Amino acid sequence: MAGKVTRLFALAFERHQAGDLEAADRLYQQGLAIEPDHADGLHLLGLARAQEGRLDEAARLIARSLALRPDFALGHFNLGNVLRRMGDGEAAVAAYRRAIGLHPDNPRALVNLGVTLRGLGRPDEAVEAYRRAVALEPGDAEAHYNLGVALQGLDRDEGAVAAYRRALDLNPGHADACANLTTALRSLGRPAEAVEFCRRRTELEPEAADARIALAAVLHDLGRVDEAIAAYESAVTLDPGAVDAWVSLGVARQEAGRGPHSAEAIDRALATDPSSPAAWSVRVGLKTFAPGDPDIGAVRDLLADLDARGGAPDARAGLEFALGKMFMDTGDAEAAFTHLSAANRLKRATLTYDARDDQIQFREIARVLNADRLAALAGLGDPSDRPVFIVGMPRSGTTLVEQILASHANVHGAGELTTLEDVFIGHLGTPLAPIARARRLAALTPGDLAKIGAAYAGKVAALAPGSARITDKMPANFRLAGLIRLALPNARIVHCRRDPLDTCLSCYASNFSRGQPFAYDLRELGLYYRAYDDLMAHWREHLPPDRFLEVRYEDVVDDLEGQTRRLIAFCGLDWDDACLAFHQTRRPVRTASVNQVRQPIYRASVGRWKLYERHLGPLLDVLAQPG
Secondary structure (H helix, E strand, O other): OHHHHHHHHHHHHHHHHOOOHHHHHHHHHHHHHHOOOOHHHHHHHHHHHHHOOOHHHHHHHHHHHHHHOOOOHHHHHHHHHHHHHHOOHHHHHHHHHHHHHHOOOOHHHHHHHHHHHHHOOOHHHHHHHHHHHHHHOOOOHHHHHHHHHHHHHOOOHHHHHHHHHHHHHHOOOOHHHHHHHHHHHHHOOOHHHHHHHHHHHHHHOOOOHHHHHHHHHHHHHOOOHHHHHHHHHHHHHHOOOOHHHHHHHHHHHHHOOOHHHHHHHHHHHHHHOOOOHHHHHHHHHHOOOOOOOHHHHHHHHHHHHHHHOOOOHHHHHHHHHHHHHHHHHHOOHHHHHHHHHHHHHHHHOOOOOOHHHHHHHHHHHHHHOOHHHHHHOOOOOOOOOOEEEEEEOOOOOHHHHHHHHHOOOOEEEOOOOOHHHHHHHHHHOOOOOHHHHHHHHHHOOHHHHHHHHHHHHHHHHOOOOOOOEEEEOOHHHHHHHHHHHHHOOOOEEEEEEOOHHHHHHHHHOOOOOOOOHHHHOHHHHHHHHHHHHHHHHHHHHHOOOOOEEEEEHHHHHHOHHHHHHHHHHHOOOOOOHHHHHHHHOOOOOOOOOOOHHHOOOOOOOOOHHHHHHHHOHHHHHHHHOOO
C-alpha cells in the first residue's frame, strides 16, 4: 500500500509540474484517501488549490500539513503566500516570520515579508526585511526594487534612488523601477538625471501613455518646453482621454507662446472632463472675459456642485480663483472680491505659515550682512559677470524685465532658478530652517563664498555657454542679495518695484502653483511686504549702484524705451532693438505673467487696486502703520 501511495503522489506531482491542475488534484486526493496524514501530500494539494484560486481550502490543507510537520520552513512560507492573497496580512506576517526563523537564509521569504509589512503600513519593518534580503541575495533585482519602494514611502528618496539604480543595473528592463526612480529624482530636485530613465521606460512600454507623460513632465521641469510638448502630444495620441495630459500640454504650449494651440488642448481637456478645475484655471488665463460669457455660468455651476458634494479644498479654491479672475475682467469688483476672498480662505486653510518667521528671517539677514561685513568680504567671491539676478515681490514686473532682457541677442533668459538656494543649502551640508540659514550667513568665510559663487556660476553657465549674460528671475532671491554681492561680486542685481497695493492685490488674485504662503491673507500679505521692503531698503543703502539697479514697473509702462536702455546699459551690453519688441520674443515663460509678456506694454494694471480699495482694509492698515 505504501508503494501505491508513493506512486500516486509522484504521478500527481508530475501532472502538477506540467500544469494539469485538475489531474494533479484528483491524484493527490486519491493518495490522501489512503494516507490522510501525509504531510507532503497535504502541502502539495494545498498549493494546487491555491493555484486554482481556492484559497480557503489551500490555507486549511497547508495548515494541516504544518500541524503534522511544524518545522517545515517551505510550508510556512507558502502558507504566508496564501494568507497574503486572502488579505490576512497579520497572519501572513506570522507565517513568514516562522519560515524565516526556521530558514534564516531565505531571501524570498524576507522579500514577501517586506511586501506584506508595507501593505500593513509598517514601512520601517519592511525596509529591515528588504535589507536582509538584498544582503543574502545581492543579485535579486526585485528585492532591490522593493527596498526602493519602501524607502520612497518613508520619504527617504536618496536611499530609494540607490536601490532603484541597483535594481536597474541587475535588470535594465524593469519598467516600474524606471518609473519610481524618475519620481524619486524629481522629488530630490534632480530632473536632469531622470531623463535617461524616462526615455528607457518609453522604450520598454511604447504604448503606455503615462510613460510619455512622465517624460514630458521631466522635460518640462528642465525648461525643455518644445521637447515636453512633443512628449505630451505623443501621450494624448496614445490616450485621448488623459485629461491631465491635455492640461499639461495646454500649459506647455502657453509657456512656449502658442496661445491658440494651448486653447485647443484645454478645450479637449474640458470636452473630456467639463469639471476639471485645472483645465479651467488655465482657460481663464487664456482669454479676457466680458459680461455674460457662458464660461462664467459654467464655472459657477461646477463650483456649486463641488460645494454640494464636499469637494476637495484645492479644487474648490481653483474654481474660486477662476471666477475671481473672470469678474476682474468684467469689471465687477464686488463679485470678483467675493470669489477671491473665498479662494484665499480655502488656500490659506491648507498651509502652515507664520509671518513672524519671515519678519525675523529678514531682520537677521540684514543684521548679519551689515555694512561692516559686506565691506570686509567685498570682492572675494567668484569673478563671473554673466549672472543677472532679477528680484522683487511676485507680480512686481520681474517677468516683464526678464523678457525685455532675454530679447537681447547676448542674453539668455533662464527663468526662475532655484540654483542659488540649492547651492547655498548644499554648501551648508545640512537642512536648516530659513531663520537658521540666515544666521549661518554670518559664519561664511572667503573660501565659502568663492565655492558658492563658483558652483552657481558653473551651473548657470552650462545653460547657455555662448551668452554674455544669463538672467535668473527668482523673485525670492531678494533675500540673498547680500550673498550674491559677496559670492558673485561682479553679478548684477535688478530689483523690480511696483506700487505696493497693486503688487499685493495681484498676489492675492493669484493661485500660485508653489510657494508664496504669505499671499493668501491680506494682513499676512501686508506684513510680508513690509518685511521685504525693509530688507530691500538695507540692500539699497549698502550695495553699489553699478551692481544694484531698481526698476519701477510704472516707469517701464510710461517710458519703455528709456527704461529698457537703462537696463541694457546697466548690464554692460550694446543696444538691441529687439528688446522693445519683447512680446514677439519666442522663448518659454513659466510664470503667472506668461500671458501679459506676450502682449505689447499696457497700462491696465497700473492703479488697479483702487477698484478694490474698500475690500483691502487689513492690507491697508498694515501698510499704513508707522515704522
